[in-house]
Amino acid sequence: MTGFPLTWLYVPGDRPAVVAKALAAGADVVVIDLEDAVAPDRKAYARSATAELLRDPQPVPVHVRVNALSGPWARADLAAVAHVPGLSGLRLPKVASPSDVVRVARRTVSAHGGALPLYALLETALGIERAHAVATAHPSLRGIAIGEADLRADLGVRDDAGLDWSRSRVVVAARAAGLAPPTQSVHPDIRDLDGLTASCVRGRALGFLGRAAIHPRQLPVIERAYLPTEEETERAETILKAAATTLGAQALPDGTFIDTAVVTAARRTLSLARRG
Known part of the structure; x- marks a missing residue:
């Protein structure tokens, strides 16, 4: 693997057996999700299971997507997982301002010396408008990306092309901040591999590099689309x-x-x- 991760595989934090399979699926980064993929009554279990797993180093980089920073679960998520040895990064959902990033960075500084990589997901109109400010909020921030499902709902966008301005905005903001190119948001239909390919081609043309996935079968499609011909x-x-x-x-x-x-x-x- 080069310095450019291309595949980021999301997996629910409350399903340890699925997490174990994901770690061997060939993704560049495995993202254990404590947010959207986990029902409210399973949040505590997902948090404890993830903390237990990450007590030890893992064969691939593992990130954790915590719950929304403005909600009731994020503080407990950070307390449980931010300091474990097997964690390689935190993905922060629904970031709307630089202060969101700064608060998390300060909470992780004691265990990681300020070096725990943070990744901000911009999922609202306000987050997109503040993309560059978020991207330059703190040295620990290593990347920004779009959460397209939430952004689509927030904007009331009817078709995919309606997100292209927001996508380009985030690509430009990342570059202006000296960050790596953003990764594309997930393609939700795991059976539609042709659609995934076409979407990746479009994302690559817009300046994205790599993509998040929700099933291992999407990984080789993403990699082929983003590797040079x-x-x-x-x-x-x-x-x-x-x-x-x-x-x-x-x-x-x-x-x-x-x-x-x-x-x-x-x-x-x-x-x-x-x-x-």
Whole structure:
């Protein structure tokens, strides 16, 4: 795996057997969910089961999505899991302001020296409007992403294209803050692999990198969609070879001008290609 995780597999925290299978499913990151995937009467069990599992290091990075920070369960979630050795990051749902991130960062500083990675999910119109402010809220914040189901409901959006402005807003905010490109939100129909592929192609065009999944069968589809094609890899190799052997500005035979931005993009393409 390169420094670019492409697959993030969500799994309910109240189903330890399913969590165990997820850890061996091949995802780059497993996200144990204490929020939407867990019924209210199962919250306490999910929290304790997750804390028990993460007392030990895990074979892949494991993040935990806690409950909404403004709700009744988030404080207990953070107390239970934020300091366990097997935790690699926290995903914070429904973040609406920089102060949400700062409060969590302060609660985790004692055990992790301020280095526990935090990821903010923007799921409301207010969160999208404050995307850059959230993205720069604290050094512990390593990424932002959209929770599209909640955002769609908040905006009253009728079709998928209605979210494209919000998606681009978050991509730009992440880049402006020096964060990694955001990952796409989940594709909720686990049987619709063709639709997942098409959606990933669209997300890649918008500037996303990788995607969250809710079933292991979605993982190879996401990875294939986000890995460079053979043609893209060959073109990146051509660009870097030309840049390394020729002084000054130049153009490829097809007329493409090689500058710093083109070379940077080619390097990222090859970094992803090596993973494949």
